[in-house]
Structure formats: C-alpha cells, structure tokens
Amino acid sequence: xxxxxxxxxxxxxxxxxxxxxxxxxxxxxxxxxxxxxxxxxxxxxxxxxxxxxxxxxxxxxxxxxxxxxxxxxxxxxxxxxxxxxxxxxxxxxxxxxxxxxxxxxxxxxxxxxxxxxxxxxxxxxxxxxxxxxxxxxxxxxxxxxxxxxxxxxxxxxxxxxxxxxxxxxxxxxxxxxxxxxxxxxxxxxxxxx
Amino acid sequence: xxxxxxxxxxxxxxxxxxxxxxxxxxxxxxxxxxxxxxxxxxxxxxxxxxxxxxxxxxxxxxxxxxxxxxxxxxxxxxxxxxxxx
Numbered sequence: 193x194x195x196x197x198x199x200x201x202x203x204x205x206x207x208x209x210x211x212x213x214x215x216x217x218x219x220x221x222x223x224x225x226x227x228x229x230x231x232x233x234x235x236x237x238x239x240x241x242x243x244x245x246x247x248x249x250x251x252x253x254x255x256x257x258x259x260x261x262x263x264x265x266x267x268x269x270x271x272x273x274x275x276x277x278x279x280x281x282x283x284x285x286x287x288x289x290x291x292x293x294x295x296x297x298x299x300x301x302x303x304x305x306x307x308x309x310x311x312x313x314x315x316x317x318x319x320x321x322x323x324x325x326x327x328x329x330x331x332x333x334x335x336x337x338x339x340x341x342x343x344x345x346x347x348x349x350x351x352x353x354x355x356x357x358x359x360x361x362x363x364x365x366x367x368x369x370x371x372x373x374x375x376x377x378x379x380x381x382x383x384x385x
Numbered sequence: 386x387x388x389x390x391x392x393x394x395x396x397x398x399x400x401x402x403x404x405x406x407x408x409x410x411x412x413x414x415x416x417x418x419x420x421x422x423x424x425x426x427x428x429x430x431x432x433x434x435x436x437x438x439x440x441x442x443x444x445x446x447x448x449x450x451x452x453x454x455x456x457x458x459x460x461x462x463x464x465x466x467x468x469x470x
Contacts, residue, residue: 214426214431217423233411243419246419247419254423254427320405336406
C-alpha cells in the first residue's frame, strides 16, 4: 500500500482511483486511519475495541467503496458515518451506554499497546475534559466532531444521522450545559450571562 | 430575549474548547498490520478473487425438494402394494 504519488490531497480523485484500482485504497487508508482511530478511541475508551472497530470500518469502506457517491459531503463524512454506525452497534451489543471518562483513558490498558497520547498538562484543560466526560455520548460525539475535526453542522448531521437544524440546536444546548458546569467548577465566571 | 445575551457566554465556552480534546494515535504495529491486510484484500480483488458468503438454499428450493421426495415415496409405496396383490 503505497502512499506516494499524490502531492496535493484530493478526496474525489483518490476515491475515483480506488474504485478503478483497489490498491489505491491504501492512499485513503493512510490519509484517514489516524483520524478514524482517534474518533473511535474517544468514543469507546479503550485501545482493543478501537483497533477492532477501526479495522472493521476500513474493511467495510473497502467493500462498499463503489456505493460511495459524491453528494456534496466530503468522503471523510462517509467514512465517519461508517465508524459512527459501528460504534452505535458496539454500544447496543455491549450495553455500554456510558462514555468512558477521558481521565480513565490515560491509565487504562497495556502501556505497550496503548496509543500514543499527547497529554495536556494544563489543569484547566484536564478539568474541562472531566466535565465533557459527564455529558451523554451523543453530546460528546458532537463536541468531538466540531472541535477536533472542525466539521460543519451539516457534515456532523450527515455522520450522526440528524438534520443540520437538529445539530445546531443540540450544539447550542450542549454549550450552555457545559458553561453551567464550567461556572459551577470555577473554570468560568458567570459575567457573560 | 436570551440569545443575544447568551452569545458571548457561548463564545467563551467555544474558546475554552478549542484544542481541549486530546489527540491519540494508533500504535504503529496496528497501523502497519491493518494497512497490510487491506493491501492483501486489494490485491485479491485486483486478481479477480473475492470472498463471498456461501449462498444459502432458498426456502422454495427446500420446499419443492421435500414435496418431490414425499410424493416419490408415496407413489412408490402405492405401486409396490398394488403389485404385491
């Protein structure tokens, strides 16, 4: 799986190439594996399941690549949608409805197989992560896609299977909820309200 | 009338959230292995090979086969009895 030959990344061209030549799927894999793994890891909270679901996501994408059509959303949204569905099934199957605390992610698992983590030493950031971990998993996913991936409401809606308006509304409510918690824990003053 | 007053409050939260979500990377061994597995799958597909689920017999085929066998047995038994008289 070579990753050479593409100077400037172009989703559509690469997808088109991968449809003609399956070996070109390697370019898509190399480009997206870190992001998809990161997304799944934050949702399931352990390296073992993150690896399993990441593998399944890419094999499913590989198997169904011909079904992908450009409908105005980036290829990444299609890929995240596959990962989102796999994680949703994982929650359903294992009855693990609660998101794992982000603090737990640091200490859990075998250090040898643990993904490399870039830790922030900032105490406020740690406290903020603790607050985010108390949100339900839908809101955590929303924040992840907005702030880590920088996706638009429409793209997040495509991934989460909701309308753009519903995402906008959920985003607003989530930020207000976060703000209340941040004020309560002294991360923000309530001057803005 | 809440929205205009909420705006700066929300901006504060958005600003705090920027870069707050930790970045993780998959272990290199996993990354490499999965890449190789996908490469093999791509190679198989390019060679015209594909892994398919074993086709299951249709319900109709099972039903028709069962009826045919039952009828054959009944007719055979009937003929044997008539010939035996």
